[in-house]
Amino acid sequence: MRIALFITCFNDTMFPGTGRAVLRVLERLGHTVEFPQEQTCCGQMHVNTGYRRAAVPLVARFAEAFAGYDAVVTPSASCAGTVRESHPLLAGLGGAGLPDAVAAVAPRVYELTEFLVDVLGVTDVGAHFPHRVTYHPTCHSLRGLRLGDRPLRLLRAVRGIDLVELPRADACCGFGGTFAIKNADTSTAMLADKMSDVLNTGAEVVCAADNSCLMHIGGGLDRLSAGVRTMHLAEILAATGGQRP
Amino acid sequence: MSTGSDGRVWLGTPAFPKAARTALTDTQLRRNLRHATSTIRAKRLQAVEELTDFEALREAGSALKRRTARHLDRYLEQLERSVTDAGGTVHWAADAAEANQIVTRLVRATGEREVVKVKSMATQEIGLNEALAEAGITAYETDLAELIVQLGEDRPSHILVPAIHRNRAEIRDIFQREMGAWGRAAPRDLDDGLESLTEAARQHLREKFLTARVAVSGANFAAADTGTVVVVESEGNGRMCLTLPETLITVMGIEKVVPRFTDLEVFLQLLPRSSTGERMNPYTSTWTGVVAGDGPQAFHLVLLDNGRTDVLKDTVGRQALACIRCSACLNVCPVYERTGGHSYGSVYPGPIGAVLTPQLVGVGQAASLPFASTLCGACYDACPVKINIPEVLTHLRAEVVEGGRQGLRPPTAEAVAMKAAAAVLNSPRLWRMAQRAAAVGGGVVGRGGRVRRLPGPLRGWSNARDTAVPPRESFRDWWRKNREGGG
Amino acid sequence: MSSRRTVLGRIRAALADVPRDETPDQVGVVRDYLRSHAGHDVVGLFVERVADYGATVVRCAPDEAAGAVAAALERHGARRVIVPEGFPAGLLPDGDWGWVRDDPPLGVTELDAAEGTLTTAAVAIAVTGTVVLDAGPGQGRRALTLVPDYHLCVVHADRIVPDVPDALGGLDPRRPLTFVSGPSATSDIELERVEGVHGPRTLDVIVVESRGAGA
Known part of the structure; x- marks a missing residue:
């Protein structure tokens, strides 16, 4: 199986450690992962902010960069959702060959936990992480991709983990991409409730399948010096020893 | 409350972010909303989960609406025939002004100066009460929440529970202060118990119901095949308005038509469970035209476009x-x-x-x-x-x-930035340069890997959130160095 | 009729994407939802669901029905009670009752002065705990069950259908229909339910079932 990593522009720049964690997990399971250098961005920010035409070249670039792989794995539920749901719609605005190219690639794009559980059939990835952790299902994980309990099944199999349930977990954290900028006050009000729920769990770490929401939640927690760290799910699944969160 | 300049939906408030900023500081509002939404969410979930086939009902409801929309002209003509055959009169209104004129004319023709109203989104949309007032006709809202809104010279803030922003103490004050000017006054010693407030509304409105000769309603559904109109409600004010007056005027958005009477089997399962979280709302009334000896002997149905097309x-x-x-x-x-x-x-x-x-x-x-x-x-x-x-x-x-249907506007700073970002992101080389610049810039302004204050439009974000500084090495640089031996 | 033409013209123009020869039936509606959510004990479910709304429900045999009517009216202290045309005489208890007839039709003041209304029902729905009135014999015109503050409804078990689809299929839409599910209620203030706004504040239901017919 030829596996490609779609790191996403955001992780590439801000959270490269998440990409390395995905590599560690997949390589530990005996797979080889390639990183096509032509990849950049799925265009999510453009699509969700109303600049769909600007996103069309990015759609074309994505389809070309990842053509020919059996699986494209990404540590982002929202970017996986954009490729699978928005790219086929945007393809119609591009060149003549674009719809076919997109149709060939989009269904092979998997969010990391989907790939592990559904494609590889694994829930125990051999991780060890002796910390108190809570999981925030991001909106794109929960209602977009419908990841269901896949992330939790993976987390439960982590040795040493003290996994605690997040109250009102299904509530949006208030990020919403440019929403957090255009409607910063409302976003902050939502963030306040999410942070309060996280703090009430007594967890050291809040994890999720999207670094964007984690940047939002973590940015708020850091401002309060709350003593809770945000980690991408992949980093917990990659952990094998006494690393501190 | 006033209608917008186009006579469609009023837009009397500032842009959403600004209006929201004010609302967010209203602690009473926040508490009411928190309580109300969490209560009704739990109820809805329970009512929906009770039906194992709810997803199939949603699919059927969605498909019925799609069928209706794609053949709307045909269903409206059929509805018009069915209502007319059953003794009703159908009117067509292209916009709010025309609908208001029709209703005003119909009320005037009865010689009455007062009408009772069942809660109706369509008549709020067109500003009917204000239009009637200009014509010297008083419209009494009879839904409890609408009564609170009307007496408080307020605006509805929720489709189902329009006074969701008010608490019981505020409502008591409104009733004591305003009821007397509209009709039967509230008792002097009115307390803010829910039962006392409800009883005050009952007494206040009862004289209206028992004397009103004209009613105005909206409609939840209207079946094209039979001409049957449906109003779904809880309090019984709907039944009062639909039953006791001599003339009934129903203003209905053209999209409310459904193909068949029996299609209601889907919607009457979907609506109450999704709305109030009940298996069924207390009262659903249906009527077809005019029935001799029972209810209004004149029935007018106003079909409203007002932007729907x-x-x-x-x-x-x-x-x-x-x-x-x-x-x-x-x-x-x-x-x-x-x-x-x-x-x-x-x-x-x-x-x-x-x-x-x-x-x-x-x-x-x-x-x-x-x-x-x-x-x-x-x-x-x-x-x-x-x-x-x-x-x-x-x-x-x-x-x-993209300027939508309103004509082109000059590009905003955001548009310029988005266009630039798209260009950079479409070139791995430019993208790599931008990443390096961001890492260097972040390293300059950040302290301990964090930025506390960001400029311009990002200030709202950084008011409440620290921002991580991009690490020195992007993933693609790391990959090149460690996996491909490049640099 | 120019606005009629305007609106229909706008609709047709807006639907330019719909093929001209498409018929409504070609827009598929899959009806694979259940016809009923009731189990085998339809009467038992109806009783349970009506009670959930805070209405009082009594089950009895045909020969106990008149006694149940008397007991309900006495419990409520109602003597001046409206009895619509066609209400089964066998269900009326003996004794000194102030039955009020709607013939000639009662004015609103008289309706308002009545202490209750006693009716049958056209259909009842088990899953939703609903009684449906269609202004037929024993039910009368709609105002009769609206203005008085008390409604006592006698439902024969064989009128209870399992769920909403069966009910709609059996009703005549040309008649004015009222679906009643519990007493009048509102949740308009702070989303807390209060019973009794404008409709009857009390709803009592008597379910009459022949022996061996019930569960």
Whole structure:
């Protein structure tokens, strides 16, 4: 199986450690992962902010960069959702060959936990992480991709983990991409409730399948010096020893 | 309350972010909304989960609405025939002004100066009460929440529970202060117990019901095949208005028609469970034209367009016309939960308002509304007729950006930035340079890997959040160095 | 009729994407939802669901029905009670009752002065705990069950259908229909339910079932 990593522009720049964690997990399971250098961005920010035409070249670039792989794995539920749901719609605005190219690639794009559980059939990835952790299902994980309990099944199999349930977990954290900028006050009000729920769990770490929401939640927690760290799910699944969160 | 300049949906408030900022500081409002939305969410979930086939009902409801929309002209003509055959009179109104003229003329023809009203979104949309007032006709709202809103000279803030922003103490004050001017005064010693307040409303409105000769209603559904009109309610004020007066005038949006009477088997299961979280609402009334010896002997049905055909024109936005006004999307919306309905500046608040209002009035006039959402998708999950609200929001955002149907506007700073970002992101080389610049820049302004204050439009973000500085090495640089031996 | 033409014209223009020869039936509606959510004990479910709304429900045999009517009216202290045309005489208890007839039709003041209304029902729905009135014999015109503050409804078990689809299929839409599910209620203030606004504040239901017919 030829596996490609779609790191996403955001992780590439801000959270490269998440990409390395995905590599560690997949390589530990005996797979080889390639990183096509032509990849950049799925265009999510453009699509969700109303600049769909600007996103069309990015759609074309994505389809070309990842053509020919059996699986494209990404540590982002929202970017996986954009490729699978928005790219086929945007393809119609591009060149003549674009719809076919997109149709060939989009269904092979998997969010990391989907790939592990559904494609590889694994829930125990051999991780060890002796910390108190809570999981925030991001909106794109929960209602977009419908990841269901896949992330939790993976987390439960982590040795040493003290996994605690997040109250009102299904509530949006208030990020919403440019929403957090255009409607910063409302976003902050939502963030306040999410942070309060996280703090009430007594967890050291809040994890999720999207670094964007984690940047939002973590940015708020850091401002309060709350003593809770945000980690991408992949980093917990990659952990094998006494690393501190 | 006033109608907008186009006579469609009033938009008397500032853009959403500004209106929301004010609402967010209203502690009473926040507490009321928190309580109300969490209560009704739990009820709805329980009522929906009780039906194992709810998903199949949603699919059927959605499909019936799609069928109706695609053949709307045919169903409206059929409805007109059915109502006329049953002794009713059908009127067509292209816009709010025409609908108001029709209703005013019909009321005047009865010689009456007062009408009782059943809660109706359509008549709020067209500003009927104000139009009637100008013609010297007083309209009495009879739904409890609408009465609170009317007496308080207020605006509704929720589709189903319009006075959701008011608490019992405020309501007691409004009743004591205002009821006397409209009719029977509230008792002097009125306390703020829910039963006392409800009893005061009952006594106040009863004399209106027993003497009114003209009623105005909306409609939840109308079956094209039989001409049967349906009103779904809880309090019995609807039954009073639909039964006791001599003349009944129903104002109905053209999208409310359903093909067959028996199609109600789907909607009467979907609506109450999604709306109030009940298996069935206390009262559902249906009537077909005029029945000798029972109820109003004159029935007028006003079919209202008022921008709906503009919505119909948009093949993506069209689905918003399927809305059955249950308000489930408001109750699950994390934005609505914090800002309340007034921030949306429209009779249609919440997620459905954010897609319906800009389409009814033109995206240029409500340009902030499609952005008043995190696209979290809770509304789509809750919608009993499966309106993909996030899809329509995203579509309307593009309409706003692309100048939509309102003509071109000069490019904004955001548009320039987005265009530049797209160009950079379409070139791995430029992208790599930008990443390195960001890492260097972040290293300069950040302390301990954190930035506390960001400039310009990002200030709102950094007011409450620290921002991580990009690490020195991007993933692609790391890959080149460690996996390909490059640099 | 120019606005009629305007609106229909706008609709047709807006639907330019719909093929001209498409018929409504070609827009598929899959009806694979359940016809009923009731189990085998339809009467038992109806009783349970009506009670959930805070209405009082009594089950009895045909020969106990008149006694149940008397007991309900006495419990409520109602003597001036409206009895619509066609209400089964066998269900009326003996004794000194102030039955009020709607013939000639009662004015609103007289309706308001009545202490209750006693009716049958056209259909009842088990899953939703609903009684449906269609202004037929024993039910009378709609105002009779609206203005008085008390409604006592006698439902024969064989009128109870399992769920909403069966009910709609059996009703005549040309008649004015009222679906009653519990007493009048509002949740308009702070989303807390209060019973009794404008409709009857009390709803009592008597379910009459022949022996061996019930569960």
